[in-house]
Amino acid sequence: MKRILSACLMLACGLVLAASSSTSPVLPNASPHQSVGTVNCASSTCHGAVAPWTGSNVQQNEYTTWSRLDKHAKAYAVLLNAQSRSIAAKLGLKNGAENAPECLDCHAHNPPPAQRGERHMLSDGVGCEACHGPADKWIRSHTAPGATHADNVAKGMYPTEKPVEQAKLCLSCHVGDNSRFVSHRIMGAGHPRLSFELDTFAQLAPAHYKIDDDWHKRKGDYDSVRLWAIGQALASRNQLDALADPKRGRDGLFPELALFDCHACHHPMSERKWTPRLGVGPGRMRLNDSNLLMLRAIVRATDPAGANAFSAQVAQLHQAVAGNTASGTAGRSADPLALASALSATIQRYIDKLEQQRFTPLMQRAVLLGLIDEARRQQFSDYAGAEQAYMAISSLSSSLAKQGALGGAAGVAEMNRKLAALRVSLANEDAFKPDVFASGLQGLSRTISLQAN
Ligand code: HEC
Numbered sequence: 001m002k003r004i005l006s007a008c009l010m011l012a013c014g015l016v017l018a019a020s021s022s023t024s025p026v027l028p029n030a031s032p033h034q035s036v037g038t039v040n041c042a043s044s045t046c047h048g049a050v051a052p053w054t055g056s057n058v059q060q061n062e063y064t065t066w067s068r069l070d071k072h073a074k075a076y077a078v079l080l081n082a083q084s085r086s087i088a089a090k091l092g093l094k095n096g097a098e099n100a101p102e103c104l105d106c107h108a109h110n111p112p113p114a115q116r117g118e119r120h121m122l123s124d125g126v127g128c129e130a131c132h133g134p135a136d137k138w139i140r141s142h143t144a145p146g147a148t149h150a151d152n153v154a155k156g157m158y159p160t161e162k163p164v165e166q167a168k169l170c171l172s173c174h175v176g177d178n179s180r181f182v183s184h185r186i187m188g189a190g191h192p193r194l195s196f197e198l199d200t201f202a203q204l205a206p207a208h209y210k211i212d213d214d215w216h217k218r219k220g221d222y223d224s225v226r227l228w229a230i231g232q233a234l235a236s237r238n239q240l241d242a243l244a245d246p247k248r249g250r251d252g253l254f255p256e257l258a259l260f261d262c263h264a265c266h267h268p269m270s271e272r273k274w275t276p277r278l279g280v281g282p283g284r285m286r287l288n289d290s291n292l293l294m295l296r297a298i299v300r301a302t303d304p305a306g307a308n309a310f311s312a313q314v315a316q317l318h319q320a321v322a323g324n325t326a327s328g329t330a331g332r333s334a335d336p337l338a339l340a341s342a343l344s345a346t347i348q349r350y351i352d353k354l355e356q357q358r359f360t361p362l363m364q365r366a367v368l369l370g371l372i373d374e375a376r377r378q379q380f381s382d383y384a385g386a387e388q389a390y391m392a393i394s395s396l397s398s399s400l401a402k403q404g405a406l407g408g409a410a411g412v413a414e415m416n417r418k419l420a421a422l423r424v425s426l427a428n429e430d431a432f433k434p435d436v437f438a439s440g441l442q443g444l445s446r447t448i449s450l451q452a453n
């Protein structure tokens with residue numbers, strides 16, 4: 001998180017409308033096609049140039065950028081380090097982390113053996129085909145004169161340019177889905193807590209592509225705020241689906257603890273932290289609602305008429321999870337898993353809408369002010385929510401700045417100063433002080449509102 005926090009101020013972002021997909025392509029790890037191996041992309045006349053080419057649609061130094069700068073290239077090597085050895089020992093993985101599917105599924109491109117070509121190597125980590133899809137059907141044809149992106153996609157290239165597909169891809173490893181997951185057992189053995197925001201991470205990964213006019217012509221429009229919004233909606237869905245899934249959602253007598261707020265349990269007993277914010281009484285577990293909180297602000301700005309119903313559905317879930325009895329239902333609480341599934345379906349409808357949503361500067365400002373209002377209503381008392389709020393605000397304000405809607409250089413400088421102060425309050429999650437964070441956040445509202453006039 002520290003790395004993320006120091007890197008995500010006022011980054012450049014681009015804009016667009018990707019055509020919505022009719023059928024959802026399968027993720028690269030579940031593709032029926034063969035993976036040929038990263039080495040096939042690495043030649044200096046393919047993607048292994050030392051510097052970007054001019055006069056080419058793409059940079060052609062993608063491999064060089066990835067292998068030298070991108071942490072995905074080191075994802076497998078991580079499994080050989082002391083931390084991974086310790087995790088593997090605690091989990092009783094006899095052949096080490098580097099041979100365990102529980103680890104390889106995210107730290108490498110790990111398709112079933114039948115889908116691995118001769119030159120496919122797990123030690124390439126998260127290589128080209130882990131994101132762009134197995135290449136055996138398109139590796140030769142994708143450079144042929146006249147080959148279009150649609151041709152490539154038809155042959156198994158994964159459509160990374162589409163916001164929903166990109167979100168599914170990144171979240172499958174960074175949040176977890178039904179193909180891979182970091183459980184509380186794995187975290188208990190020493191795996192870091194996963195913390196992710198799609199737009200921030202997309203900006204943070206060393207860019208091996210350039211969203212320019214040529215990209216827009218081939219791939220459509222790009223809107224970083226929409227990417228953020230879709231990331232939040234999909235992360236919420238992944239969490240609810242995990243909760244409702246009998247395999248992932250349970251661990252012995254308990255639900256899967258990784259789906260709950262870590263600091264609901266992990267804090268000293270002498271520290272009194274309970275707040276009534278979710279309508280959940282003291283001494284109960286609460287879901288990690290960091291993504292749902294962001295989504296609520298998104299729904300308020302994009303669908304004001306549906307906002308109350310959405311908030312009510314979320315509130316109902318929280319209460320059912322905690323076993324609160326709804327007033328008037330004679331001591332019986334609603335089934336939390338059924339509510340989780342219903343909310344997941346509602347969110348899918350929002351995802352379909354968000355795919356087409358244009359976030360005007362006015363709407364971006366409304367989302368920002370909505371988030372600040374949540375601070376006034378003490379909604380960021382959990383670290384994970386505060387962390388998401390910070391990344392959201394940073395991402396939204398950098399988008400506004402790019403569109404000249406943050407009051408020119410002076411407005412941007414003031415925003416940067418205030419964001420830097422906010423960041424300090426997030427530096428140590430074990431020492432997080434919600435009121436300090438909330439007042440820092442409220443201090444932003446003047447900067448944002450001033451620029452509206
Ligand atoms: C659901 C995907 C997923 C699974 C499963 C998974 N990891 Fe990870 N792991 C990640 C991600 C994503 C990160 C990077 C977190 C970040 O920096 O935001 C990470 C980070 C790590 C780190 C810290 C790396 C660093 O650079 O500091 C170690 C060590 C690690 N994982 C080991 C393991 C081991 C061992 C296993 C198997 C027991 C495992 N992981 C399973 C996704 C996963």
Ligand code: HEC
Pocket residue numbers: 038041047057058059062063064066067072126127128129130131132159160161162166208209210215219
């Ligand atoms: C972690 C996921 C990930 C990995 C790993 C990855 N890419 Fe990408 N790549 C993306 C995303 C996201 C985009 C931007 C969306 C798009 O253009 O489809 C992209 C875009 C590209 C583009 C298109 C640029 C354009 O203008 O159309 C090329 C070419 C490319 N990547 C090549 C590679 C090569 C070669 C490798 C391996 C050395 C690689 N990528 C590894 C995610 C990844």
Ligand code: HEC
Pocket residue numbers: 001003004071072074075078105106107108109126130131166169170171172173174198201202204205
């Ligand atoms: C196959 C699993 C997988 C996929 C898909 C994936 N990642 Fe990752 N990502 C990882 C792992 C594992 C790490 C940690 C590597 C390490 O610590 O060396 C990581 C690290 C990162 C980091 C570095 C984080 C840090 O702490 O510095 C960024 C940024 C990132 N990923 C962004 C993305 C984005 C954006 C996408 C989608 C375009 C994506 N990732 C897709 C597995 C994945």
Ligand code: HEC
Pocket residue numbers: 184187188189190192193257258259260261262263264265266285
């Ligand atoms: C419902 C309560 C609860 C929640 C929620 C919870 N944990 Fe835990 N956690 C525990 C318990 C109980 C243990 C075992 C403690 C022990 O062995 O002393 C534990 C152990 C751990 C450990 C190992 C500590 C050690 O002593 O070795 C880590 C790390 C950890 N949890 C991280 C997390 C993270 C990260 C989250 C959020 C994603 C989380 N926990 C959510 C209850 C919880």
